[in-house]
Amino acid sequence: MNLSTIAAQLYTLRDYCKTEADLEQTLRKVKEIGYKAVQVSGIGPIAPEKVKELADAAGLRICATHVGFDALADDFDNTVQKHKLWNCKxxxxxxxxxxxxxxxxGYATFAKKASEIGKKLKEHDLQFIYHNHQFEYQKYDGRTGMDILREESDPSAFGFELDTYWVHVGGVNPVEAIHQVKGRMGVVHLKDLEIIDHKQVFAEIGQGNLNFKAIIDACRETGVEWFVVEQDVCRRDPFESLAISFQNLKQYI
Known part of the structure; x- marks a missing residue:
């Protein structure tokens, strides 16, 4: 990890990305914080060409996206075209x-369908990645949903984008989970977990209880390329939250 590989997940700023004008201002603020890349997710209905124009103007790379499964299954060509436009793998x-x-x-069926989509994406030099929540860690006959996704999918076509918060909530050590997908994860979601009034809440990196030194070390050891900061819910201004996470991550460079 270095400064150029730390990215901000725009889903964190989704309320500030609904229009072209909002997105322009948001990307400028993200760059001012110090980020050099973003993941596009949760933005308004803005033309891909305009998104590219605004990202370029702000000096930000688009390192990854989140798209709907329908976009992959039923609108494949346009999805490929958009990612090529954005130079986003x-x-x-x-x-x-x-x-x-x-x-x-169900998990096995999805793993196979997503693998087939992933194979088609690879023909265009793109890589499918899957982002987890906690429910994938429910067990079915001794195997979690995540186990099934990992074991029943094509390793070359089905990549992962583990979310450290949700892995922990699912009862698994994020460091262990990262090593389980070695060679299959180019993007990781970094998100901390804090306990407030006996409840688990989302937190800025370094403000909660996850061991980020060990997490970052594991990511380095397993070939992670992009370190994406995401916070589903912020208890302060989300730009401030992203700034706190960015400053705290710098100690691991």
Missing amino acids: YVGLGSIPEEYRTSAE
């Missing part, structure tokens, strides 16, 4: 569709 899926997440058979 990593095509992310934020969650498994609900119809696949209730059984071992």
